Amino acid sequence: MEYRVQIVCLDLEGVLIPEMWILVAEATGTEELRLTTRDMADFDALMRHRIDILRRRGITLTDIQEITKDTEPLPGAIDFLHRLRRCGQVAILSDTFVQFVQSVMARFDYPLLLCNELVSDADGSVTDYRLRQTDGKRRAVEAFRDLNLHVQAVGDSFNDISMLRAAHRGFLFRPSTAVSGAHPDLVRTDDHDELLRAIKAVGSEEPATLNSE
């Protein structure tokens, strides 16, 4: 029998850190940047809209990095991730942009992070964005499964569902009513301690158990 390593794939915004576009919206007083995929389902259209707002408001990549550099993780998130990494492997799978979260990753001692990128011109104006790959969260989970890993996944929103469904076990963390209502079969939790217990409970049912803390 093969040794089945456990890995937990975590969404970043809403699970470990706040929503970064909201931070930028608040710091710059730009209400329009509060729009999310709930308001505009087409992600590319939403991003074009955001980039257009940044340009019109003269908000540069440097401004964004300045705003996001002291991002405070969600209460309890640092401790949660530290305890989780003591007992198994972790990958952060996020649709955020690397420039938003570079700084805050240091607070978490640099877990593995796969995310996307904003593109800027010589003046620092955001001109475009680049996805790592389409449906990147789901494909990462599938790749981990192919490596004989046992995969648990945690997310809060519609863009996490394909990842949660591809994993051996998926958890919703503090989802909106719309998200949890649309996926009543997914276990939902609103608390980091409860989430850690749930992950470890699933892990301990596996032949290759999570290491005890």
Add this chain to the structure above:
Amino acid sequence: MEYRVQIVCLDLEGVLIPEMWILVAEATGTEELRLTTRDMADFDALMRHRIDILRRRGITLTDIQEITKDTEPLPGAIDFLHRLRRCGQVAILSDTFVQFVQSVMARFDYPLLLCNELVSDADGSVTDYRLRQTDGKRRAVEAFRDLNLHVQAVGDSFNDISMLRAAHRGFLFRPSTAVSGAHPDLVRTDDHDELLRAIKAVGSEEPATLNSE
């Protein structure tokens, strides 16, 4: 164009920490445990031999964990890994056993680790071992490439070659003469600072550059 995340896949023993079987051999005065794949090319035969020696000498899993729990990383390895993780993603791909390295991973702030497992009975005697999967290092590199990651890999021995060859760029770190002689086309370095510079130099040629430190 897609955003190409950079990842560096590192062998563990010989690159970041000493050879763990040698530590066990020295701590228990068991010369036979110094045998490596260089002496016995068939890995399964070597492992059966090692397990037989452990049994005959009465060396339990608890003994091994006690011996390895205060493993000192190689000089410079903690700083090297910290600096590497500040500018890109890292995965440790190792043929070692999780019980050997559980403790030392804390010293490195828990990078992603994929490795194998020793199996013990109720008395703590080592009875078997389990691979995560056959040719696991190479397959992990291939999976990362499928996720559109740019992969560099570092190893010191024959069991790393398929991983180094599967990566976009492979480096030998402090290889034996036999290993480097058999693979003269692979860049060889014996120093962590030089290795970091070489990795970053490759990264900076990529469209999606490594972040500056």
